[in-house]
Amino acid sequence: MTDNLTTREQPDRSKINMNQIHEVRYWTKHLNVSKEELQKAVEKVGNSAAAIRKELAVE
Numbered sequence: 666m667t668d669n670l671t672t673r674e675q676p677d678r679s680k681i682n683m684n685q686i687h688e689v690r691y692w693t694k695h696l697n698v699s700k701e702e703l704q705k706a707v708e709k710v711g712n713s714a715a716a717i718r719k720e721l722a723v724e
Contacts, residue, residue: 681712696721 682688683704692714693703698721710716 679714681707681714681717683707683712692717 681692681703689700689703692698693700696703696717698706702721703717706717706720710720
């Protein structure tokens with residue numbers, strides 16, 4: 666089976682990857698926080714989106 670580079674998979678919204686600029690942009694906008702606030706939360710509780718929402722008290 667060959668890799669099809671024309672299709673894109675759905676992003677994994679259950680994890681936050683701080684190494685991907687587009688993900689950081691999405692999450693900072695979605696959670697209404699700065700990149701620094703997001704980074705601190707990830708360092709504190711890990712990259713789980715649910716844990717980050719809980720840490721930042723975002724529904």
